Amino acid sequence: MQPLLKQIARWMPTIASLGLLCGLMASLLPIIIPGELRQSHRAILRQLENRHPSCITLAEEHVRRHPEDCFGIALAAESAAALYRHELALKHYRQLPEDHGRWEFLSAFGQASRHEVASRLSLAEKFYRQALHLNPHHKEAHSRLGHILQSSGRVWEAEPHFFQLIQMGVCRGDELLGMSMTDRFFRKDDRFEQAGLELNPPEPLMLLGVARRAIQQNQLSEAEQLLRQVTASRPELGEAQGRLGRILSDQGDAQAFEVWRCGLPLAAQQHPEVLFSLGLQASRIHQDAAAARCYLEALMRSPNHLAANVQLASCLERLGHSTEAKQFAERGKVLAQLETNLNLIRFEISETILTNIVNANRKIGRYWETIGWCHIMQWAQVPQGFPKETYISTYPMVLETPFANAQSLNPCRLLDRSSFPWPEWPRANANSPRHESNLSGSGDWRLQEIARQVGIDFQYEEGTTEETRMNHIFSTVGGGVGAIDYDMNGWCDLHLAQATPWESPLPDIPPTDRLFRNSGEGHFQDVTDRTGLHETGFSHGVTVGDYDQDGFPDLYISNMGKNRLFRNLGDGTFEDVSHSSGTEGSEHDWSISSVFADFSGDGHPDLYVLNYSDIPSTAAKRCYLKNGEAAACTPDLLTSCPDRLFLSRGDGTFEDATASSQLTDPNGRGLGVIAWKYGPDNRLGLFIANDTTENYLFINTGTSGDGVPSFREEAVLRGVAFDVDGNSQASMGVAAGDADHDGELDLFITNFFNESNTFYSRRPDGFFSDLTRPRNLRDASFKMLGFGCQFTDLNTDGWPDLIATNGHVDRISTDGTMDRMPPQVFWNQQGRRYHEVPASHLGPFFSGKYLGRGMALLDWNRDGRQDIGITHLHSPFALLSHAEYQPSSSRKPLVIELVGTRSCRVPTGASIEIQAGNWRAHSLQTGGSGFIVSNADQHHFFIPSGATSVKAIVTWPDGSRETWDDLLMDSETALIQGEKTARVLRHLSPH
Known part of the structure; x- marks a missing residue:
């Protein structure tokens, strides 16, 4: 804080500082002060310059003898302030005359500075505003007031003061950052905060600053309590009112929100945060x-x-x-x-x-x-x-x-x-909403980890040890899972991606991806070597699709470097057609995942490949933790790599149509991808979950005469680019499903630590709303870093629940949070709200902590319930199977497989509605789901047992509709496009 006399200098240009004032007194005093006061002023100044306690004594005596001497009163105030006699200083500042000029300004500025030192920030703000009313171009007043407003989280109100400083030539980093209006980067002043909170009552502005940080840390109960304290004492503070209104809106309590809205004072109603909460x-x-x-x-x-x-x-x-x-x-x-x-x-x-x-x-x-x-x-x-x-x-x-x-x-x-x-x-309901979270009667949630028990002994090896793990971003992504019935015997097999030591030459016997065949008798066998699947790349995503439409599922593997397409020959073996098909991509592309889907509408699956970054520059980039240990670089430091669209020619080969289709993603670093119908017609579009930049939603606008589709990016317009607060999140996995049985595709995105996952609910008009908070999905995920995720009805109550696997990307995060994390399950309470299921209800696996990555759905034992395969870093692959089958008296399973004939055999973009009496459920055939995995292409329903008739209505990708009546419950059934009779593949039985 500058001495008061520096502030006098702003009104008296001949005086620049206290030291200079003392040196110039001899020449100035005869001009500005009567001769008889000269000696007294000089004596006070000499002691004040040395901060000697006697300056107060001399000044007090001077004011007693000369009560009308404004300069003497100012010296008395400065003397008291210099020796921390704040109340005495305030007394003298208040004695200065209200002359609408220099003395009234000094009074206001002096009082502001004393209140600021004492952390009475509300009073400091009041007097700094008075000072600026008298002298609008006073740099120090703008700077101090801007700092107070910033420290209390009032960034919008602080911005004009930093702008004034920049206009006056004060242009440092502090002013520019203060002017940036970046809502999440307000200042923290520890001295203000400690002293302000110790006051009785506490300083409201510091309570507001603490509340703003509590909101950032997702401590909303604490934030609400603090904001109510602030608005009780300072109801005109729009920042506090707006943040409180936002919390109430997110809670879904219409009555509490209406009470808040009706109580807004006029001064707060025009604040941007209040208006945003109302919107x-x-x-x-x-x-x-x-x-x-x-x-x-x-x-x-x-x-x-x-x-x-x-x-x-x-x-x-x-x-x-x-x-x-x-x-x-x-x-x-x-x-x-x-x-x-x-x-x-x-x-x-x-x-x-x-x-x-x-x-x-x-x-x-x-x-x-x-x-x-x-x-x-x-x-x-x-x-x-x-x-x-x-x-x-x-x-x-x-x-x-x-x-x-x-x-x-x-x-x-x-x-x-x-x-x-x-x-x-609307008039709010007098009864606040009740959110039940009692799991009693919600069904059986237990899942058993059985991978080794059934013959799957596999661990992803990316070339690091426990001591060096995750020291580069290449080693953080992990390997995927492909649920594939490669021999078409009706039992789902598993393809697991493997990696290699990317910084060293391949060993003589390199690790390879593995294919585990499901015998149908309760165990798996590793059949990799006899199937011709020899994949030694640094692999991530596994995509299953029938690219040549011969009825046998093929495999596409996304690698660090050239990718691999393996054609299923139908005799239990595969052929590597990566080069001949034109889909291997560039050796410089770091591919994460991909999806097969018919984007051109010609009946042949095309291929979209999700790329992350340029390999050479990424490999050379090195980053370190504060302690000097090597760590994965943050995505924004890497050179992004464009995705690729390969269009099928229908003869087993593809052409790169990325540029001609207008699929441009200059800043994207995609990790999750979903293909489905996002536009108002029957054409397939793409949702891309990007890491730290906005997500993409590519709307398919039609196919040209030469068979090339065109796309238009509309993620911001449709509501899925950012979260509700405009944050670009570090998005990882994407679960796609109909969470509330309205027939629309909802999206659940896993995100970074301290961000929370995001739930986008699709509206009937094709737009999305971020309902993460209203659906109760924010708090439980805020301290997690999620990867794989899926919608699946785990408790067989007819509503798709959510499951996610978690794990950090740092060896030990910088704030001390351990990097291994537990998986989570969220119970869908009839489409209205979710509740996290405790690990004690789920089984021992959920009490463990892992570096979870890929998560795929399959029904390995064909009991009608979806099981879960999870890959990890530095832990074995896990297969989670439902506990011993217990027939339910309330629900009967029905598993549907859709088979296209006029459309692709795997009809991405199709939807199915099941009707049983008044009961309705929907399922949507998407391309891609989760993170670097392929799920089994089945639709699982649990029909109320009292139903006497079950009907299926299928809308195929070309928009045509077909209906099948009297479907058999407790069965696996195939619905084939153009066939009037459903084919029962299997009667489900307990295992």
């Missing part, structure tokens, strides 16, 4: 136009509110404002990229990161910040140096733009707010 609630009660109004109002006040840009884009698209929606979507993407780079620059100053920040700010019209970051590049002496061309081209725009955001690039200008209504809030 989110309006969207949840299906008032899209009203939600758009709230989001638009928020963006008029805060144009760089990332979540509001993203949510408004989706709202506008649903309402038919496509042109405007695309502009908000694009702004949201740029803001997300900017936020990523602003986070990185806090830890590493690099030319690439700084260039990205400069370009992103310029792209969205934040010209002042563009110039500021150009200066930072000059100061940081990055190799590229000062970006002269960018500076020269941007500087005229700064002169023409007095605001932080150029209005010409703000998409809000395109819309008339008044054309969108405000929400019409």
Whole structure:
């Protein structure tokens, strides 16, 4: 904190500092002070300069003798402040006259500084605002007030003060980061916090800062309690009100939300966070136009509110404002990229990161910040140096733009707010919702790990030891699983991917992928060597599909390097056709997974290959933990590698149609992929779960005359690019299924530690809503790092539950969290909410901790219930089988296999509805699910036992519909396109 007399110097330019004041007194005092006061002032100044306690005594005596001497009163205040006599200092500051000039300013600034030192931040804020009203260009007042607002989490209110500083030439990293409006990067001042919380009552602004951090750490009960304290004492604080409203909305308690809304004071109603919370609630009660109004109002006040840009884009698209929606979507993407780079620059100053920040700010019209970051590049002496061309081209725009955001690039200008209504809030039910979590009567959850017992002894070996594991990102992904009935005997076999020591030459007998044949008699046998499956690559994803439509499933293996396609010859052996088919890809592509699906609509499966990064640059990149140990690099430091689309020619060969199909992904590092019908027609699209960048949703817009499909990326518009808060998450696995029996495809995404998984619920209009919090799926996953995941009805109650396998990517995470983690199961409570099932209900395997990776579904013993295969790093493969079969009096299994004839044999994009009396259930045939695995292509239902008739209605990928009546329960049944009679493959029996 600068001495008061430095502040006097701002009003009296001849005085620059306390030391200079003492040196100049002899010449200045005859001019500005009557002669009889000269000696007294000099005496006080001499002692004040040395911080000698006598300065207070002299100053007090001077004020007693000369009570009208403003300069003497100021000296008395500064003397008391210098020796930490804050109350005495405040007394003298209050004695300065209200002259609407220098003395009133000094009074306000002095009181603000004393309250700030004492951590009475509400009072400090009040007086700094008074000081700035008197002197709007005072740099120190802007800086201190901006710091207080930032430290209490009020980033929107802090931004104008940092902007003023930048306009006045104070352009350092602190000001630029403070101006960035990045909601997740507000400051923490330990001194403020400790002293402020010790006050009685505690300082509200510090309670708000603590609440904001609690929200970031997902401690929402604590945050709600703190926010209620803050809003009770400072109800006008829009930041606190908005955060509280958001928590209440996420809880799904309409009555509590309505009480909060009705109690909002006028001063808080216009805050962007309040408006955003209102918009989110309006969207949840299906008032899209009203939600758009709230989001638009928020963006008029805060144009760089990332979540509001993203949510408004989706709202506008649903309402038919496509042109405007695309502009908000694009702004949201740029803001997300900017936020990523602003986070990185806090830890590493690099030319690439700084260039990205400069370009992103310029792209969205934040010209002042563009110039500021150009200066930072000059100061940081990055190799590229000062970006002269960018500076020269941007500087005229700064002169023409007095605001932080150029209005010409703000998409809000395109819309008339008044054309969108405000929400019409329904009367809330007086009874708060009850969320039952009692597992009694919910069925049998027990699963037994039986892999070695049934003959599967396998462990993925990526070339590291327990001491060196996960020291490079190549060693963190793991191996996949393919559920494949390769010999078509009706019993599901397993193909398990294997790796090699990538940093050293292959051994004489290299490890290979393994194929385990299911005998149908309760055990598996390793038949790899006799089937011709010789795969020695560093393998990840395993994709099963009948690419040549001969009725025998083939295998595609995604590798670090060239991929492999193995054709099933139908005689129990495979042939390597990778090169001849044209699907092996580049030796420089690090492929993670893939999916077979007919994107062109010609009846032949095409192949989409998910690539992560460029192998040579990734192999050379080395990263380390704080303790110096080698560790996997974060994805944003790696050069991404574009995915590939291989179109089938129908003769067993493929052509690379990536560019011609407009499947561009310049920043994607995909880990999960789902093929299904996302658009309003029957064409197949793609959902890509990306690692740390926004997800992609490629809508298939049609096939050209030469048979090439075209795609349009719409993830932001459809609501699946980011989570509800606009976060680009580190997405890993994707589970796809109909969670609530509405016939729509819902998506469950596993994410990074401290992010939580994400649940996207698909609406009837084809858009998605992030319902992670309302579905109770956030808290239990927040401290997990998820990979493989699946929808499956584990307790046979007719509703698809969720299962996920977890495990870190660091050997020991930097905050001390152990990297091995338990798998999790979430009970689907009739499509409304999920509840985590305790490990004690599931079996011993779930009490263990693992580095879980791939997870596939199969019914290995054909009892009608889906079992689970899980791959791990540094632990053996696990096969989880249901406990001993106990016939249920309430549900009967029915397993359906769909077989296409006019469409592909594996009819990706088909859907099936089962009707039994008034009971309905849906299942959807997707390509891909989970993480680097292929599930068995079966649809499992559990029919109420009282049903007397079961009907199936199938919608095939080409849009045609067929119905089968009187299906047999307790059976495996094939429904073949064009055949009127269902084929019973097997009567299910206990095992």
